[in-house]
Amino acid sequence: GMSYMGTKIEKIEVIFLKESLFNLSKECRLGQSCEYKKREYKYQDNGQGSLEDFSGQEEIFVNGKNIYKLNYYGGLIS
Secondary structure: OEEEEEOOOOHHHHHHHHHHHHHHOOOOOOOOEEEEEEOOEEEEEEEEEEOOEEEEEEEEEEOOEEEEEEEEEEEOOO
16 A cells, blocks of 8 residues: 655646656666766655655655655555
């Protein structure tokens, strides 16, 4: 299971978020930290834990200014 809560973002940032997640999908898993940059945009995921119990925070920055933040929590349900 997983729960998350974050801020609303504009369409252009949604496109960048999807691109970031796609490009990081092979190297960044739940419980890890990673980042992706493209022009003035930077995506950052600060995760910790394992598949059994994880949490983290996603952020998007434009020219160094934070425009999006999402906190997530999750783990295996038995």
